[in-house]
Amino acid sequence: MIAYIVRRLISAIIILIFLTVVIFFAMRLLPGDPLMIYVAQSQFSNIGQDALQQLRIEYGLDKPMLVQYFTWAGHVLQGDLGKSIFFNQSVGKLIARRLPITINIGAVAFVVATVLGTLTGLMAGLRRGKLVDQLVTPLAYVGITIPVFWLGVVMVYLFGVTLHWLPIGGYTSPFTNLWLNAKQLIMPVICECVLGLASLSRQMRSSVLEVARQDYIRTAWAKGLQERAIVIKHMLKNSLIPIITLMGFAIGGIFGGSVLVETVFNIPGMGRLMVNSIFNQDYVVVQATTLIFGALVLLVNLIVDISYGWLDPRIKYS
Amino acid sequence: MTQQQVTTAFSEAPVRVNEWKRFRRVFFARKIVIFGLVVLSLLVIAAIFAPWLAPYDPYKVDMRNVRLQPSAQHLLGTDSNGRDTLSRLIYGSRTTIVVGFATTGFGALVGMILGLLAGYTNNKAINMIIMRGMDLLLSFPMIILALFVAAILGGGIQNVIIALAIGALPGYARVMHGLTLSIRENDYVMAERAMGASNIKIMFSHILPNALPPMIVLITMQLGGIILAEAGLSYLGIGIKPPGAAWGAMVNDGYRFLTDLPVLSFAPGIAIMLVVFAFNLVGDGLRDALDPRLRGTI
Numbered sequence: 001m002i003a004y005i006v007r008r009l010i011s012a013i014i015i016l017i018f019l020t021v022v023i024f025f026a027m028r029l030l031p032g033d034p035l036m037i038y039v040a041q042s043q044f045s046n047i048g049q050d051a052l053q054q055l056r057i058e059y060g061l062d063k064p065m066l067v068q069y070f071t072w073a074g075h076v077l078q079g080d081l082g083k084s085i086f087f088n089q090s091v092g093k094l095i096a097r098r099l100p101i102t103i104n105i106g107a108v109a110f111v112v113a114t115v116l117g118t119l120t121g122l123m124a125g126l127r128r129g130k131l132v133d134q135l136v137t138p139l140a141y142v143g144i145t146i147p148v149f150w151l152g153v154v155m156v157y158l159f160g161v162t163l164h165w166l167p168i169g170g171y172t173s174p175f176t177n178l179w180l181n182a183k184q185l186i187m188p189v190i191c192e193c194v195l196g197l198a199s200l201s202r203q204m205r206s207s208v209l210e211v212a213r214q215d216y217i218r219t220a221w222a223k224g225l226q227e228r229a230i231v232i233k234h235m236l237k238n239s240l241i242p243i244i245t246l247m248g249f250a251i252g253g254i255f256g257g258s259v260l261v262e263t264v265f266n267i268p269g270m271g272r273l274m275v276n277s278i279f280n281q282d283y284v285v286v287q288a289t290t291l292i293f294g295a296l297v298l299l300v301n302l303i304v305d306i307s308y309g310w311l312d313p314r315i316k317y318s
Numbered sequence: 319m320t321q322q323q324v325t326t327a328f329s330e331a332p333v334r335v336n337e338w339k340r341f342r343r344v345f346f347a348r349k350i351v352i353f354g355l356v357v358l359s360l361l362v363i364a365a366i367f368a369p370w371l372a373p374y375d376p377y378k379v380d381m382r383n384v385r386l387q388p389s390a391q392h393l394l395g396t397d398s399n400g401r402d403t404l405s406r407l408i409y410g411s412r413t414t415i416v417v418g419f420a421t422t423g424f425g426a427l428v429g430m431i432l433g434l435l436a437g438y439t440n441n442k443a444i445n446m447i448i449m450r451g452m453d454l455l456l457s458f459p460m461i462i463l464a465l466f467v468a469a470i471l472g473g474g475i476q477n478v479i480i481a482l483a484i485g486a487l488p489g490y491a492r493v494m495h496g497l498t499l500s501i502r503e504n505d506y507v508m509a510e511r512a513m514g515a516s517n518i519k520i521m522f523s524h525i526l527p528n529a530l531p532p533m534i535v536l537i538t539m540q541l542g543g544i545i546l547a548e549a550g551l552s553y554l555g556i557g558i559k560p561p562g563a564a565w566g567a568m569v570n571d572g573y574r575f576l577t578d579l580p581v582l583s584f585a586p587g588i589a590i591m592l593v594v595f596a597f598n599l600v601g602d603g604l605r606d607a608l609d610p611r612l613r614g615t616i
Contacts, residue, residue, distance in 0.1 A: 018454050026470055145595045147546055149553045150569050150587030153576065157584075161577050256459025260550050264573075274462070275554050278469045290466045297457050 004309045012302045019294045020076065024069050027287050081288040086280040091288045094273065099292065101171055102262070102269035106254045109189045113196035113250055118243060120197075121204025125239075126231065128209065136201060143198025148257050152191045152264035159187065169266035188265050192257045196250030203246050207239040214238075241312050248304040252297050345607040354599030357592050364411040372405035377561045385579055394585050397571060401561075403582060407589055410563040413475070414593060417548045417557075418541055420479045425486035425544075426537050430526070432487070433494025438502060438521050449495060452488040460485035460547050468556045478557045482547055486540060493536055497529040504528075531608040539601035542594040549590045565590050 056062050060071055075082070081091040124136040160168035167184050174181040211217065212235065220230045258271035266272075270289055277285035346352060364371060374392075380400030388395045394403035436448040455463065460482070467481035501507065502525060510520050551557050552566030560567075565586040572582025 015450070015454055015457065018450070019457075022454065023466075026466070029470055141595075141598070145542065145546075145591055145598060147549050147553075147566070147569075147587060147590050147594075149550060149566070150583070150590065153569060153573055153583045153587065157576050157580050252457070252459040256461040259461055259465065260553065263554060274465060278465060278556070283469070286466065286469045290462065293462050294458055297459065301457060 001309065005306055008302055008305045008309075012298055016295060016298055019298070020073055020291065021069070023287055023291055023294070024072055025065075027283060028065065076291070081291075082284040084277075084282055084285050086277065086282040086285070091285055094285065095270065095288060095292060098268060098270045098273050100173075101267060102255075102258050102271060104174070105185060105188050105192060105261070105267070105269065106251075106258060108185060109192035109254050109257075110196070110251060112189060113193040113200060113254070114247060116193075117197040117200025117250075118204050118240070121201040122208055122231075122236070122239070124201070125205040125208025125212070133205075137205070140198040140201045140205075143194050144202070146194065148191045148194060149260040149264050151194060152187065152261060155187045155190065156264070169264075171267045171269070184265075188261050188267060191261045191264070192254050195253045195257065196247075199253075200243060200246055200250060204239060204243055207242050208235060211235050211239045237311065241308070244304055244308050244311060248297075248301045251300040255293050255297060341607045345603045347606070348603065351599050351603035354596040354603070357596035358600060361411050361415065361593055361596070364408050365415040368408050368412060372402075372408045374402035374405045376401060376405040376409040376563055385575060385582075387579065388581055395579055395581050397568075397582055398575065399561075403568075403585055406563040406568060407565070407585060410565045410568060410586065410589070413552070413558050413562065413564040414545055414548070414590075417475065417479055417482070418545045421482040421486060421544050421548070422537055422541055424479065425483035426490050426533070428483070429487045429490025430494045430529075430533060433491040433496075434498050434521055434525065434529075436491070437495040437498025438517070438525065448491070452491045455484065456488040456492075458485070460543070461550050464547060464551055465554075465556070468551065473556050473559065475558050475562075478548065478551055482544055482551075485547065486544060489540060490533070490536065494529060494533065497532060498525055501525045501528050535601060535605045535608055538597060538604050542597035542601070545590065545594055545597065 053062075060068055063071070072082075079092055081095065083089070084091050084094055087094060120132075120136045120140070124133040127133055156168045159166045166186055167180075170184055172180045172184060217230065217234055220234050255271075258269060259275055260271070261267070262269045262271040263275055270292065274286060274289040274293075277283075277289065378401065380396070383392075383396050383400040385398055386392050386396040386400075392402050392404070394407065396402055397406070432448050432452070436445045439445055458466075463485045464478070464481035467484055468477055471477040471480060502520075507520060507524055510524055515524075548557065549564075549566035549569075552564040553570045555567065555570070558564045558567065568586035569583045569590075572579065572584075572586075575582055
């Protein structure tokens with residue numbers, strides 16, 4: 001098991017290094033000198049050649065590309081993600097304020113998607129063709145079809161504007177006001193979890209149907225076990241194996257969805273920071289948010305891979 | 319058994335299964351697939367004949383008729399610039415079609431070639447570079463990758479196509495890689511090689527055609543996801559420039575007037591959903607008809 005974890009860890013680190021290389025050099029593909037973009041946007045737009053050269057040296061832009069990369073990567077490793085031109089603040093600070101918000105919503109959405117997705121899929125699979133199945137299967141189909149941002153808009157209209165049940169946006173920390181936080185979280189969480197929930201439910205259903213056909217399940221029935229024992233002891237763990245892979249994708253979907261959902265509900269999180277920075281041409285922030293999102297997805301996938309090996313011992317030896 | 323029965327039994331035995339007939343039978347077995355086909359046909363018709371179908375000019379600003387409620391003149395009302403929502407919806411289908419098909423075409427072509435190369439080559443380094451690169455892309459949520467690419471390339475419809483195509487690449491490449499690995503083991507490939515066929519010939523005239531049916535299924539299924547991603551990007555304001563019409567952007571434009579005129583946001587959203595739904599249905603139908611191995615897996 002330890003060898004398996006180490007192997008996964010090494011490959012995750014390699015992908016992370018790849019990621020930084022791609023992001024760094026992609027940013028250098030931007031038309032024009034990064035310095036010119038900076039200068040054009042800051043207060044000293046009519047700057048002399050000497051001062052420009054001064055800045056170039058100060059930011060290390062006179063050095064070869066590879067040296068620049070290692071300098072940048074070194075700073076990133078120390079938590080220094082650069083300075084935002086638009087906010088005139090360190091990007092690390094900007095992100096430190098916003099990341100907890102995105103993680104708060106994302107974590108709740110992830111738990112809801114996993115628990116409800118697995119449960120509904122399990123029920124639909126066990127009662128194939130019955131009422132539960134007839135309800136869950138079409139709903140799951142709608143779930144993978146609906147545009148999340150539009151779902152948000154419809155819910156705002158229904159529960160916010162018309163019924164006045166829920167606040168139409170914003171974010172309050174749970175430590176300040178737990179009740180308001182919960183109310184504000186309901187709609188964004190539904191939006192972020194819907195895609196993951198629906199795909200997990202669909203996968204779980206077909207996975208249960210697959211497992212139910214296996215010989216060991218027939219044996220379990222034949223020796224007269226109760227349905228509950230069969231489901232919990234024999235079916236659940238085996239049906240969960242393909243689900244775990246999909247959970248990694250679900251987390252990607254949740255982070256991706258956060259870009260849209262935070263815009264719809266006006267939530268000051270990472271997703272909205274990224275979108276706004278694109279419009280502000282605040283490239284340092286775009287670079288940093290992309291990197292953080294990528295690293296987070298990698299981290300979750302690493303955890304998924306490790307639990308995969310724990311759940312299915314066949315994997316770690318292959 | 320009478321003579322008659324015996325003859326029938328024997329004469330029926332070697333009848334060849336008509337593949338096309340079988341395809342039609344399975345494909346149309348579920349009535350809802352026909353619904354999907356109808357929606358897609360309407361989409362294509364709307365996109366091609368937009369100038370004739372649209373009751374008004376979708377770009378013409380008319381400040382005297384701003385934010386009208388739906389009526390006989392304007393079936394879906396007008397937006398904050400007095401433009402007819404139905405006309406903009408019809409023109410928006412062009413954006414959906416162009417981005418959807420161009421992205422898929424571009425992404426599938428490059429992805430399939432990469433997957434084919436990685437699967438066919440015996441060179442471990444090439445395989446590793448391609449497939450690890452695909453893993454890297456796959457680790458990104460598609461919309462964040464597309465945002466990052468759009469941030470570098472700038473807005474505009476062609477850059478959205480490139481951004482989404484890069485996001486769609488790994489799916490095609492990975493499936494093609496797997497298919498190539500299994501197809502290349504077939505005897506007919508070995509026979510071709512024994513007869514001295516070049517690698518290029520084996521790859522493109524033997525492996526590729528045999529991988530096409532499952533790839534067509536994947537391409538159809540992915541179209542729905544790509545259209546969703548395009549709608550998301552255009553909702554955020556990345557993509558077609560105003561006054562051009564895109565459904566995602568229309569949802570966003572209408573959001574400000576949600577209280578008085580929800581139809582502005584609702585109508586384009588329903589259009590997006592219907593189209594994505596239709597692509598998924600047709601994809602499912604194609605999967606059942608073309609690829610028996612995948613049946614019932616997802």
